[in-house]
Amino acid sequence: xxxxxxxxxxxxxxxxxxxxxxxxxxxxxxxxxxxxxxxxxxxxxxxxxxxxxxxxxxxxxxxxxxxxxxxxxxxxxxxxxxxxxxxxxxxxxxxxxxxxxxxxxxxxxxxxxxxxxxxxxxxxxxxxxxxxxxxxxxxxxxxxxxxxxxxxxxxxxxxxxxxxxxxxxxxxxxxxxxxxxxxxxxxxxxxxxxxxxxxxxxxxxxxxxxxxxxxxxxxxxxxxxxxxxxxxxxxxxxxxxxxxxxxxxxxxxxxxxxxxxxxxxxxxxxxxxxxxxxxxxxxxxxxxxxxxxxxxxxxxxxxxxxxxxxxxxxxxxxxxxxxxxxxxxxxxxxxxxxxxxxxxxxxxxxxxxxxxxxxxxxxx
Amino acid sequence: xxxxxxxxxxxxxxxxxxxxxxxxxxxxxxxxxxxxxxxxxxxxxxxxxxxxxxxxxxxxxxxxxxxxxxxxxxxxxxxxxxxxxxxxxxxxxxxxxxxxxxxxxxxxxxxxxxxxxxxxxx
Numbered sequence: 356x357x358x359x360x361x362x363x364x365x366x367x368x369x370x371x372x373x374x375x376x377x378x379x380x381x382x383x384x385x386x387x388x389x390x391x392x393x394x395x396x397x398x399x400x401x402x403x404x405x406x407x408x409x410x411x412x413x414x415x416x417x418x419x420x421x422x423x424x425x426x427x428x429x430x431x432x433x434x435x436x437x438x439x440x441x442x443x444x445x446x447x448x449x450x451x452x453x454x455x456x457x458x459x460x461x462x463x464x465x466x467x468x469x470x471x472x473x474x475x476x477x478x479x480x481x482x483x484x485x486x487x488x489x490x491x492x493x494x495x496x497x498x499x500x501x502x503x504x505x506x507x508x509x510x511x512x513x514x515x516x517x518x519x520x521x522x523x524x525x526x527x528x529x530x531x532x533x534x535x536x537x538x539x540x541x542x543x544x545x546x547x548x549x550x551x552x553x554x555x556x557x558x559x560x561x562x563x564x565x566x567x568x569x570x571x572x573x574x575x576x577x578x579x580x581x582x583x584x585x586x587x588x589x590x591x592x593x594x595x596x597x598x599x600x601x602x603x604x605x606x607x608x609x610x611x612x613x614x615x616x617x618x619x620x621x622x623x624x625x626x627x628x629x630x631x632x633x634x635x636x637x638x639x640x641x642x643x644x645x646x647x648x649x650x651x652x653x654x655x656x657x658x659x660x661x662x663x664x665x666x667x668x669x670x671x672x673x674x675x676x677x678x679x680x681x682x683x684x685x686x687x688x689x690x691x692x693x694x695x696x697x698x699x700x701x702x703x704x705x706x707x708x709x710x711x712x713x714x715x716x717x718x719x
Numbered sequence: 720x721x722x723x724x725x726x727x728x729x730x731x732x733x734x735x736x737x738x739x740x741x742x743x744x745x746x747x748x749x750x751x752x753x754x755x756x757x758x759x760x761x762x763x764x765x766x767x768x769x770x771x772x773x774x775x776x777x778x779x780x781x782x783x784x785x786x787x788x789x790x791x792x793x794x795x796x797x798x799x800x801x802x803x804x805x806x807x808x809x810x811x812x813x814x815x816x817x818x819x820x821x822x823x824x825x826x827x828x829x830x831x832x833x834x835x836x837x838x839x840x841x
Contacts, residue, residue, distance in 0.1 A: 391752050575778060576778075579779075644755065646781070668778055676756075
């Protein structure tokens with residue numbers, strides 16, 4: 356794994372007994388001594404600490420910052436209040452999803468964008484290309500990015516000297532110089548993401564971990580948590596071959612923007628919606644205990660291929676296997692019975708509502 | 720009197736006369752993490768050395784368990800259907816996977832004994 360990049364806090368993960376694996380070019384902690392099952396359940400019950408420093412933070416600054424982001428993303432950046440965050444996407448000209456992002460307005464002419472690790476370079480090139488027509492600067496921020504997720508997250512942070520109780524879901528603050536925090540995450544639980552300079556990161560981590568309600572959680576549990584929560588992983592559930600309509604992500608695009616256009620991919624998205632979408636993303640629940648994983652084909656009772664699984668595994672909180680994928684629109688109704696092909700055998704599976712575990716965000 | 724052999728793929732095979740019990744080692748279960756499903760073979764299935772006999776699934780991934788030698792499946796561990804975590808908690812005991820009748824005992828000579836296996840994972 357010598358060609359992989361190490362997280363800045365790699366030594367702390369080793370100290371915590373992490374088992375590492377490759378993800379998006381990074382050597383990432385997959386799980387710790389407790390194991391994925393306990394880590395997953397711990398996050399839903401108490402507070403799980405994730406090192407997500409592989410993800411990339413960009414700062415977009417300048418008089419045209421809002422106009423630029425409203426062109427790059429199907430987002431109404433001008434209407435976004437200071438300290439507010441939105442889930443949005445970068446689309447290509449065909450409305451394919453280049454990446455999904457969280458954009459936060461940090462000031463009148465300043466926004467913070469959080470992008471996926473595997474897409475960071477692609478995103479940067481794409482944004483730089485678009486930025487030529489705008490008066491903006493795009494800077495990559497060198498930060499450690501931590502997430503503390505779970506019902507005890509707010510109280511654990513308070514004990515660690517960081518009071519974020521004033522934030523509600525999808526709002527943000529800059530509590531210290533070069534710190535950036537949002538009440539958000541990717542587990543379905545209440546929680547926070549905290550970007551901070553490396554020099555201060557180890558101190559905060561140690562302060563958090565002195566609280567026995569908090570423990571390190573690896574990437575394996577991060578994946579099972581987001582899957583139970585019905586959240587998409589770019590590169591699996593969404594990519595440039597899928598679009599926001601089929602992916603069920605139109606809620607993230609204001610209706611007015613869909614109608615008026617003016618963002619990259621707008622024309623194609625309008626056309627896709629006029630023509631009617633062919634396949635949609637759905638939750639899937641296999642009948643027994645056997646997990647059905649990404650890549651499995653889905654067939655209807657006539658034996659016709661109607662879709663594919665894009666993420667699948669076991670849901671420790673629900674106690675049964677969970678999956679999501681794309682199916683033809685006429686096979687997408689909740690309760691539709693299908694079969695998944697797994698190693699040559701057929702596993703019965705039903706279309707199931709998402710999320711599998713209810714979101715427990717702290718809304719304002 | 721039984722004797723236990725080990726493979727490079729982290730299976731163990733405990734031989735008593737003509738029959739043997741097969742499972743995965745503690746090292747293997749630790750690497751795999753929490754198991755949530757075990758796909759067992761049919762009783763009566765004949766296996767050749769290297770065939771996929773069992774698939775063990777963790778939260779994250781599916782992994783093959785290979786037949787360490789040739790033979791016929793005589794029994795499978797039904798307890799794993801309702802409690803796959805037995806493989807994690809007792810990989811060399813209650814978490815055994817299947818029993819088989821050996822068709823060529825000479826193949827055992829190519830496997831490792833416990834000391835050699837321990838040295839191989841050290």
